[in-house]
Amino acid sequence: MAILGYISFFGISLGPLTFVVIAEIFPNRVRAKAISVAILCLWVSTFIVSLVFPGLLKFFGGAYTFWVFAGLSAVAFLFICKVVPETKGKTLEEIEQYWSKS
Secondary structure (H helix, E strand, O other): OHHHHHHHHHHOOHHHHHHHHHHHHOOHHHHHHHHHHHHHHHHHHHHHHHHHHHHHHHHHOHHHHHHHHHHHHHHHHHHHHHHOOOOOOOOHHHHHHHHHHO
């Protein structure tokens, strides 16, 4: 049941958010190549998590393993709330100016 809850909440929160942010944060002149590299890193990271998960499950057990991932999700949530700007209603050029100032 917990796995279904995790998948459901990930599907409506961090899952699609990743691709939206990746599509908006890069300047127009390098957008295509930068998105390709970012998504490659995303899938490599996903592959690494898939490799590590069975070992963590065997070593720590189910409950602690899921608490580790829940903690990492909470850290990601706080990071997104603090660092990722709201881009609703802004053009790609306005978003690029925001990142250039930072």
